[in-house]
Amino acid sequence: MGGKSGLDTFLTVGCTTCHNGPLLGGNNYKKLGILNEYADKSDKGRIEVTKEDYDEFVFKVPSLRNIALTAPYFHNGSQKTLEETVKAMAWLQLGKELKPAEIADITAFLQALTDKPRAVAKK
Numbered sequence: 001m002g003g004k005s006g007l008d009t010f011l012t013v014g015c016t017t018c019h020n021g022p023l024l025g026g027n028n029y030k031k032l033g034i035l036n037e038y039a040d041k042s043d044k045g046r047i048e049v050t051k052e053d054y055d056e057f058v059f060k061v062p063s064l065r066n067i068a069l070t071a072p073y074f075h076n077g078s079q080k081t082l083e084e085t086v087k088a089m090a091w092l093q094l095g096k097e098l099k100p101a102e103i104a105d106i107t108a109f110l111q112a113l114t115d116k117p118r119a120v121a122k123k
Contacts, residue, residue, distance in 0.1 A: 006109025009102050014094050018061045024113070026063030032075075033057060035095035043076055068111045069122050082107050 010016070019025040029046060032038045038057060046055035059075050073079040079088060086106045090096045098106075 006105040006107070006112070009105040010109050013090060013096060013098065013102065013106070015089075015106070018093060019064050023063035023065050025061040028061050029055075029058050030061050030093070031056075031058050033092045036092050038092055040076060040078065045075075064110055065113050066115055068114045082110055086110070 016024075018028070018030050021027045032045070041057075044056055046058045047053065049055075062070075067073075068082060071080060071082065073082070073085040074088075079085040083103050086103050087098055090098045090102075
């Protein structure tokens with residue numbers, strides 16, 4: 001379990017469908033709940049700004065650089081840990097129920113994306 005096996009799991013599971021590019025995200029918008037419905041309907045996403053029906057429940061895909069330093073997660077802060085966020089995103093976006101080892105591997109990879117000086121400064 002670690003960064004390299006986590007990268008392999010990240011790629012195999014399909015996370016790069018949304019989290020791609022130099023910053024692993026931050027460059028596009030996607031519907032939250034592509035394959036399984038997202039339960040919280042209180043925030044309608046980009047539709048509030050664009051007024052376009054296709055933007056309902058569409059949110060910016062965050063960059064994964066330094067993601068371990070930015071809890072809580074999701075647009076509304078509803079996910080408290082990186083582990084529960086990885087599990088939820090796999091289900092909502094990819095329709096996959098990850099095993100605990102897969103969640104741990106991906107989480108280890110995401111933690112490896114942390115800028116070390118920022119991690120020290122945050123403590």
